[in-house]
Amino acid sequence: MRIIFMGSPDFAVPALNALVEAGHEVAAVYCQPSRPAGRGKADRKTAVHERADDLGLEVRTPRSLRSEEEQAKFAALNADLAVVAAYGLILPKPILEAPRMGCVNIHASLLPRWRGAAPIQRAIIAGDKRTGVTLMQMDEGLDTGPMLLEWPIEIDSKNAGELTEELAVLGGQALWRWLADTEQYPPRAQPAEGVTYASKIDKSETQLDFTQDAYAVERQVRAFNPPGAWFEFMGERIKVLSAEVVPGSGPPGIVADDHLKIACGERAIRPIVVQRAGRTRMHPDELLRGFPIPKGAQLNPRGSE
Structure with a gap:
């Protein structure tokens, strides 16, 4: 087929x-x-742009597809199909209708659950047992089009970065499978039940909320790595990149021992990997040698001030 590819981050490269x-x-x-x-704030190409350059492919980077000029340039490619994976721009109706077979999207959830911008993080935060990728025929709605192929995987204890990498590979495999025999995977309407929306992540959500149960806090740690969930102490933000749930009690946000066990709404968490601003990742004991956080200290998470 003659195909237009539309994507930007690492997720789209496979x-x-x-x-x-x-x-x-x-x-x-x-x-x-x-x-x-x-x-240095130098301009940096997206991961897809760099890969396309390596492959010798023509790259286009319009800031919008709403103008008639851009839509005419798109239509002039006379494509059979457009494949979209985390592109980052809304596709107007003339773009959706230009390729002979329309536009197909690789979405990182099992639709209709987690339509929207941040399906991987929302699935982890919610405690979902599994997620996956859905190949979907695009329409003008927000991830509402007919499904072509679903491929589930278990979430287990993966963080967002690990899950993104796995789903990216899976998306490439799903696309390969569908293109090899499109007639085997006819479009199916999404179920009316089970619809949820994965709203964009707000920066404030990455601050650890120790008023929650420790299991919810641990999911917060995994959902926001990268870039890293954090707490504040003595005016400094400390990222928690990995943590485990442990027995414990006390006021939320109180350090419960000399090794940075932190009391939560129920139970406690113990960070495994932490990071100070501008420093490398380290074990909490290494952090405490250079930045003491004593037992009984009150950390400053959202809702515990």
Whole structure:
């Protein structure tokens, strides 16, 4: 097929690779424009842009697809299909209808659960046992189109970064499978029941809320790694990148021993990997040698001030 690929972050790269490896013609790659990143704030291309450059593919980075000019450029590619994976722009109706077979999206949840922007993090926070990828025929709604193929996996104790990597690979495999025999996977309407929405993550949510049960706090740690959930002490934010639930009690946010066990609404958590701003990851005992947080200290999470 002649295919337009639309994606931006690392999550989308395996799907682009799958198209090329399967021998499809990639007419063009659409991704988000380069943006300032890193300490020097130099413009950095998206992961998909860099991979497309490596493959010698044409890359387009419009800031919007709403203009008639951009829509005409898209239609002029005369594509059979557009594949979309975490692209980052809304596709207007003329874009959705331009390819002969429309636009297919790789969504990182088992629809209709977790439609929207942050399905991986929301699934972890909610304590879901499993998630997966859904290949979906796109329409004008928010992840409401007919499903083509679902592929579930167990969440287990994975954090968001680990789960994203696994789902990215799975998305590429699902795309490969569907393209190899599209007639085997006819479109199916999404169930009317079980719809949930994965709203965009607000930065305030990454502050650990020790008023919750320790199991909910541990899920918060996993859901927001990367970039890392955090607590504040003595005016400094400390990221908690890994933690375990342990027995314990006390006022939420109180340090319960000399090894940074932290009391929660029920039970307690013990950080396993922490990080100070501008420092490397470390064990809590290493942190405490250079930044003492004594037993009985009140940490400053949301809701415990």
